[in-house]
Amino acid sequence: MDDAHGGRGALSAGRAIAVVVGVLLLAGCLRGQGARPPDWEGDRSIAFPPFHAQSAVQVWGNEQAYVLDGNLLRAVQVAMEDFFPKQSKDTPCWGRPEAYHSRVIRQGDVFFILIHEAPDACGNAFIGVDTGARYAVSLDGRILRRSVGAEPEVPPAPPDMDAGVLEGVALDGGAP
Numbered sequence: 001m002d003d004a005h006g007g008r009g010a011l012s013a014g015r016a017i018a019v020v021v022g023v024l025l026l027a028g029c030l031r032g033q034g035a036r037p038p039d040w041e042g043d044r045s046i047a048f049p050p051f052h053a054q055s056a057v058q059v060w061g062n063e064q065a066y067v068l069d070g071n072l073l074r075a076v077q078v079a080m081e082d083f084f085p086k087q088s089k090d091t092p093c094w095g096r097p098e099a100y101h102s103r104v105i106r107q108g109d110v111f112f113i114l115i116h117e118a119p120d121a122c123g124n125a126f127i128g129v130d131t132g133a134r135y136a137v138s139l140d141g142r143i144l145r146r147s148v149g150a151e152p153e154v155p156p157a158p159p160d161m162d163a164g165v166l167e168g169v170a171l172d173g174g175a176p
Contacts, residue, residue, distance in 0.1 A: 048114075133149070
């Protein structure tokens with residue numbers, strides 16, 4: 001069946017968005033803050049929200065149009081460029097963006113992005129254990145915090161918290 005413009009096989013809105021996101025991810029025109037050491041975390045006072053506390057809208061729905069903000073696209077691109085190594089024809093399935101899903105939550109001027117493996121993307125060749133990452137990215141595309149692998153979704157304890165002694169009480173059965 002022909003579309004309104006007389007062409008056959010026109011891209012659906014979901015596919016068009018996927019193409020745009022793919023081009024942005026592969027173009028590499030916008031770089032974040034450059035290469036970071038693997039253990040860089042950023043500002044640990046930034047707490048990640050619970051990404052699975054509510055259901056998410058899937059952008060790849062059929063015949064549905066979506067409007068994606070440029071700041072959102074930049075934030076996702078910056079996180080993806082930081083998480084994935086440079087691609088080559090020899091990059092295995094588990095090292096490619098298409099083997100992962102992303103969830104994005106915006107809170108004020110910060111985008112929180114969860115990148116996690118898609119269980120069926122690579123078949124039986126890839127079984128993820130503690131894979132993926134969480135990012136906090138500012139509206140201007142700066143990575144504020146990064147957490148790679150498994151880490152609890154709670155903020156760190158305050159530095160003045162002592163986990164061993166209650167005032168005036170000996171917990172080991174001895175005298176105070």
